Amino acid sequence: MIGTSRLLQAHRMPTLHRIAALGSKRLVSIAATNSTQSVLTLYSHVIFPQSPPPSLTIAARSKSTLNLGPSLDMDKFQALDESLVRKIYQELVEADTGADGRISDRDIKRLLQKHTTTFNDKEIVNIGELFYASKAGGTVSIERFIEAVDFAAASMKDEESTKGKLSPLGIGTCVPEYMYVKDHANYTPEDLDVKLTHVEPQTTTDKAALALCKLTRVVFDTTTGWNRGSITTDKILNRAIFLETVAAIPGMVAAIVRHFRSLRQMQRDGGMLNMFLEEANNERMHLLTFIKLKDPGYIFRASVIGGQLAFGTMFLTAYSISPAFCHRFVGYIEEEACHTYTKIIEEIENAPKGSDLAIWRTEVAPAIARSYWKLGEDGKLIDMVRAVRADEAEHRDVNHAVSGLKDDTINPLYNPEQKLNDMLKAYLNDIMSKSGSGKGANASVAS
Known part of the structure; x- marks a missing residue:
């Protein structure tokens, strides 16, 4: 495991030390690389050695657990399939500046900056500030964030399935008391x-x-x-x-x-x-x-x-x-x-x-x-x-x-929970489009 530690240390990704804890012999043989994305890709293949090609169909699955850092119980997700969970997890790990498995407002901004075709600079700043205010400066775990994306996907498929339920992000209701962002510029x-x-x-x-x-x-x-x-x-x-x-x-x-x-x-x-x-x-x-x-x-x-x-x-x-x-x-x-x-x-x-x-x-x-x-x-x-x-x-x-x-x-x-949920829908729509479906999440979820 000495070679593994050096590899992970060289790429400054403490989060991936969890891989070493899995005792995977296949990881030891991975050659050094200069690309963080390559490490993530190799990591994904180690965790999913027999996984099928990514599928953009959101469907029900049999019981399974994914060893993405902390184990993710796929039965928690109503709409996301394994390929989407894998892709979202990888993006969250890259955005996790603290490498602690938790997402902050800064991490949210970093995540959305990879999706500038969907979010402009002002929207990214506003969403980050809204997240910070809604969580009172706190953070959410990567697993909880993925659950929130799944919640958004489920609401796109069937609004009744999430009606009356709270988002896994745990957004409070005090934000509207002091925050109201309205821009009359840039009318479409x-x-x-x-x-x-x-x-x-x-x-x-x-x-x-x-x-x-x-x-x-x-x-x-x-x-x-x-x-x-x-x-x-x-x-x-x-x-x-x-x-x-x-x-x-x-x-x-x-x-x-x-x-x-x-x-x-x-x-x-x-x-x-x-x-x-x-x-x-x-x-x-x-x-x-x-x-x-x-x-x-x-x-x-x-x-x-x-x-x-x-x-x-x-x-x-x-x-x-x-x-x-x-x-x-x-x-x-x-x-x-x-x-x-x-x-x-x-x-x-x-x-x-x-x-x-x-x-x-x-x-x-x-x-x-x-x-x-x-x-x-x-x-x-x-x-x-x-x-x-x-x-x-x-x-x-x-x-x-x-x-x-x-x-x-x-x-x-100006309901903060609804605004953040809309952000997650737009994020999911973009991440699926970039995965090669050529369609938005709306079409995929509804199928």
């Missing part, structure tokens, strides 16, 4: 292609919210003359600037009310507070962008003060009575906002050359817009408007989703 073409949706009212509260929304739209359109004559850049800017000064109120009110309730009841909020604060700030960024195109006069600014006082007071009162009504109302208001911005985009796209609106197709957006939405150095005004519409669509869906939820509900749009 699919994100920017906003679909005009409508949530049909189901309850009396919903119907009342929709009726108030329709009334508000009619009154505002009539007083501002939006439907009279053609749409001009001046009309667009006046409407956008005024509405954005009011649109930032609901999110802030919701956050303040939930903040004080959390303090008063000495209980967690569930992560909603941070989401609503971000929504309010996003609407404020819309305002700061549009005022780069027009500086409102004193009369306009005075009307903004009046509008904020009136709407802010009414919304605060209503939210204290019925948050469900308010979120449904905002959801319907955002539906109208999506319609408005869609109409504006169509007018810009179809505007005749030389007109004021046609210029928005070629004029570069303000620097604050290009940096906030990452439109690029040459991002145009029409690109900015498309990004604003995508934001409004998100607010629409968020407010409809949270309407009627209980106060102590974990933020359904």
Whole structure:
């Protein structure tokens, strides 16, 4: 065993000392190599001398135990077959910087850096931070991590099989209280292609919210003359600037009310507070962008003060009575906002050359817009408007989703366990694709 120890020592892989403990005579004859991956490959052949070629079919197996470092009981896994377990284990050993058989947040980042076609740099950092926060700085064993991947694979095959069960990673619920990562930049073409949706009212509260929304739209359109004559850049800017000064109120009110309730009841909020604060700030960024195109006069600014006082007071009162009504109302208001911005985009796209609106197709957006939405150095005004519409669509869906939820509900749009489970699904999908299936994990698991 002297030759074996030197080989393992030379490659600085303490984890593989467990092989020596197995007393395998075949390992003694392995010639020295300069490649860590080669050692892992040789190690795999020692453990699986008679193993068949890797199979990408996820299926049931007979009882078996794999001697991958600590023995892995294959009966623990519902979906992963031996070839996938072997591949995942090898990647985890390589990512295990502490060589202690446990995976930390740094190891997670190192693991995902091998899958940059699936995860970008920002996602890798965010996932690492989420894992650290969820485990309170702790680690999980390699075996437990593989069990979590298997859990994700099983949920891809049949959601009912994992419904109501907790991930083997053991993620806590405190993370949403202080962490909410939302990036409005880098919208995909699919994100920017906003679909005009409508949530049909189901309850009396919903119907009342929709009726108030329709009334508000009619009154505002009539007083501002939006439907009279053609749409001009001046009309667009006046409407956008005024509405954005009011649109930032609901999110802030919701956050303040939930903040004080959390303090008063000495209980967690569930992560909603941070989401609503971000929504309010996003609407404020819309305002700061549009005022780069027009500086409102004193009369306009005075009307903004009046509008904020009136709407802010009414919304605060209503939210204290019925948050469900308010979120449904905002959801319907955002539906109208999506319609408005869609109409504006169509007018810009179809505007005749030389007109004021046609210029928005070629004029570069303000620097604050290009940096906030990452439109690029040459991002145009029409690109900015498309990004604003995508934001409004998100607010629409968020407010409809949270309407009627209980106060102590974990933020359904930022559930750390779900996010990490989605990461594991994407990881599994990528690792199987690279294994040569040519298909994603979704196709393989479903088969």
